[in-house]
Amino acid sequence: MEVMTVLPTVDLGPPICKSIQFNGSMIEGECLSFSADYIGGEKGNCTHEWFRIKKKGFREKLTSADYWDLTLSDVGMCIELDYTPFRKDGLKGFPVTIRSSIIHPAEPKGTELIIPVCCEDRQVVPKKSYYGGHEGDGVYNWYRANKKMEMADMITTFSSEGALAVGNDIIYTPTLEDVGAYLVLCWLPTRIDGKPGEPVIAISNPVLAALPVVSNVCIKKLSSTAYVGEEKYYGGHEGPNIYSWYRETAERTTSIINGANPTIYEVTDFDYNFQLIFGYMPVRSDSIVGELKLSEPTKTIFPELPQIELLSFLGKEVxxxxxRAIEIIPKVMYKYEKGEKLGPIEEVTIEENEEHVGVGIEALSQRRAEVTDMDPVPGSVDKTRMTLTCPSRGLVTLHDQKGKGHTSMSIAEWLKSWLGKEFSRPATIFTTDWRRCFPPDPGRP
Incomplete structure (x- = not known):
């Protein structure tokens, strides 16, 4: 006969978290989870919450998930986990809290570096991404390369101290020298505590030239019959620019002067009573053409003031x-070449005493002569030899020549009106050059 013993009913213990711990490293970027040992009957739906402990102990709730990915916001702070055990029948146990150590930053590194389209004189701001704690002041070095390079070659070439940088800031503005070349940026990411990471290198496409533009277009007067156009070019390497000249009436009507393409323009009879305008169309070396810019008009062009070149007495000196005093019109030789009227330019050589040189130069300057050479006469103590050029229309006739010497010339008639002492010999040394001294003659074919 069997005897059954009835044992007393065993009561369930309260739900208790016997132990709890974090799993994972306390480093930015790591995944933090936890393990908890439960006792107290059958385990129910226990709850937990993650918190970030901020300054002055303020708790910022993060999530109720089973894990937490540590981010930059967690660096330098602590993470807390509140765990509350529950028995299957819903009985709640006492909550348990654990706190982590200080979260450390990850190793510094650059995750992305892209150089956008580069253009002359436009700031280049690279696109970059950093990881590894709070970013500090990184090191940036810009280089110019004449050809595209592989990444391995760039790391070897541009990471060395011997490479020459063209800029050392995160922002770089390409110059004219960079046009057509490649820009290389070497970035050394650095954490706020000064710890550097591995260098990151990026290379751009060829730097584009700016559009060709021109500024400060103006006209400068070279002489009474010649003007020059000036300007300031910008936009890549300068190419064969296009120049033009215009006539403008008092009513602001403008017409182009055909064939006037150089920067220097010589006035003709057709320009009288008009104003001149200089036009400049910039052209880049790759034939890209910019916008035409015009200068301000000159003053109205007038013929030179009439000058009496020679006076003579008519009548007997009795x-x-x-x-009667009359003007004598000199007989001037000229000839035509390709439809242009040319006048002779003479080379005049004068030898006279040194003390009278100033008088001679002053007289010759009034005849439009220009001194090209002046030296002592070989073998002489007090004589000076002057070489001058003068248009025949300038009439190289001197009434103020003094001292003893000789003069040589060509073409122009010499008048016997010397003052002072004798002159030893006639013309012996001369050359003649034909230049454009007259405006085109519209009546000649």
Missing amino acids: EGEIL
Whole structure:
């Protein structure tokens, strides 16, 4: 006969978290989870919450998930986990809290570096991404490369201290020298505590030239019959620019001067009573053409003031006779070449005493002569030899020549009106050059 013993009913213990711990490293980027040992009957739906402990102990709730990915916001702070055990029948146990150590930053590194389209004189701001704690002041070095390079070659070439940088800031503005070349940026990411990471290198496409533009277009007067156009070019390497000249009336009507393409323009008869305008169309070396810019008009062009080149007396130099002063029009030689009227330019050589050189130069300058050479006469103590050029229309006739010497010339007639002492010999040394001294003659074919 069997005897059954009835044992007393065993009561369930309260739900208790016997132990709890974090799993994972306390480093930015790591995944933090936890393990908890439960006792107290059959385990129910226990709850947990993650918190970030901020300054002054303020708790910021993060999530109720089973894990937490540590981010930059967690660096330098602690993470807390509140765990509350529950028995299957819903009985709640006492909550348990654990706190982590300080979260450390990850190793510094650059995850992305892209150089956008580069253009002359436009700031280049690279696109970059950093990881590894709070970013500090990184090191940036820009280089210019004449050809595209592989990444391995760039790391070897541009990471060395011997490479020459063209810029050392995160922002770089390409110059004219960079046009057509490649820009290389070497970035050394650095954490706020000064710890550097591995260098990151990026290379751009060829730097584009700016559009060709021109500024400060103006006209400068070279002489009474010549003007020059000036300007300031910008936009890549300068190419064969296009120049033009215009006539403008008092009513602001403008017409182009055909064939006037150089920067220097010589006035013709057709320009009288008009104003001149200089036009400049910039052209880049790759034939890209910019916008035409015009200068301000000059003052109205007028013929040179008439000058009396030679006066003579008409009549007998006798008491009771009437003397008249008349202008003598010199006989000037000229010829035509390709439809242009040319006048002779003479080379004049004069030798006279040194003390009278100033008088001679002053007289010759009034005849439009220009001194090209002046030296002592070989073998002489007090004589100076001057070489000048003068248009024949300038009439190289001197009434103020003094001292003893000789003069040589060509073409122009010499008048016997010397003052002072004798002159030893006639013309012996001369050359003649034909230049454009006249405006085109519209009546000539």
